[in-house]
Amino acid sequence: xxxxxxxxxxxxxxxxxxxxxxxxxxxxxxxxxxxxxxxxxxxxxxxxxxxxxxxxxxxxxxxxxxxxxxxxxxxxxxxxxxxxxxxxxxxxxxxxxxxxxxxxxxxxxxxxxxxxxxxxxxxxxxxxxxxxxxxxxxxxxxxxxxxxxxxxxxxxxxxxxxxxxxxxxxxxxxxxxxxxxxxxxxxxxxxxxxxxxxxx
Numbered sequence: 001x002x003x004x005x006x007x008x009x010x011x012x013x014x015x016x017x018x019x020x021x022x023x024x025x026x027x028x029x030x031x032x033x034x035x036x037x038x039x040x041x042x043x044x045x046x047x048x049x050x051x052x053x054x055x056x057x058x059x060x061x062x063x064x065x066x067x068x069x070x071x072x073x074x075x076x077x078x079x080x081x082x083x084x085x086x087x088x089x090x091x092x093x094x095x096x097x098x099x100x101x102x103x104x105x106x107x108x109x110x111x112x113x114x115x116x117x118x119x120x121x122x123x124x125x126x127x128x129x130x131x132x133x134x135x136x137x138x139x140x141x142x143x144x145x146x147x148x149x150x151x152x153x154x155x156x157x158x159x160x161x162x163x164x165x166x167x168x169x170x171x172x173x174x175x176x177x178x179x180x181x182x183x184x185x186x187x188x189x190x191x192x193x194x195x196x197x198x199x200x
Contacts, residue, residue, distance in 0.1 A: 002165045009157040012037050016153035019046060021161040032058070036086070037153055042066050042074035072111045079116035080106055082147040091147050098136035105133055116148055 006014050012035055019029050019041055031038050032049040039061070042048060048061040066074045083106045085093025095101050109128065113119040122128050123137035137144070 002162075004159060006157055006159050009154070009159075013154040014157045014159055016041060017155050017157035017159055018161055020155050022166070025161070025166065027166055030060075036081070036088070037151065039066065039074060040078040040153060042077070070107060072107060073114075076110045076115065078148065078151055079110055079119070081151055082116050082144050085147070086151060089151060091150055094136060094140055094144060097140050097143065098132070100132055101136045105130070109133060116144060120144065 004014060004018070012033075015031060015033075015038070019031070022029050023045055029041075029046045030049055031041070031046070034051050038048050042061065042063055044063055047063075049058050050061050051058050063074065066077070070077070070080070072080070081091075083094050083101070084103060085091050085096070109119055110116075113122055119128070120137060120141045123134055123141065126134065128134040128137060
């Protein structure tokens with residue numbers, strides 16, 4: 001497994017950049033990580049393999065799983081986290097500033113408007129249906145845009161994908177691929193390294 005270290009960039013930004021490069025080559029991507037930030041990358045061709053330590057196993061997190069859990073597109077995940085906040089990244093949610101603006105409200109508004117920026121534009125033209133949400137979004141628009149900047153994964157890390165890092169997947173099923181990946185990961189992971197499985 002290739003270990004990539006790029007000075008001056010967060011590991012998740014390196015992964016996001018490499019993910020775009022892999023997709024451009026026509027390969028699918030499977031990212032192994034517990035980091036919620038990667039959910040914004042989920043698509044038909046990008047899956048997340050997330051650890052479930054309470055069950056002693058890992059689980060594939062696909063587009064289908066995301067849609068079933070949140071009832072909106074993964075492209076809205078970043079917008080959702082901007083509103084709800086992220087304790088790990090030290091980003092407070094809007095509910096800290098506007099009590100009553102919760103998860104259900106955020107999901108409902110994102111399902112209708114698609115993205116945070118679309119939602120803030122709607123608030124600016126007073127076309128958000130619920131008055132308390134309208135007022136909260138208008139009052140805290142700059143705060144939410146700052147959250148977006150903090151939580152967005154960069155796609156411009158100074159890293160170039162090497163052909164030798166890619167491989168074609170054999171006929172093994174997902175469980176076998178995952179098992180082999182975890183075995184490879186053990187003993188190679190550290191705080192400055194990243195690991196991805198790329199398959200076609």
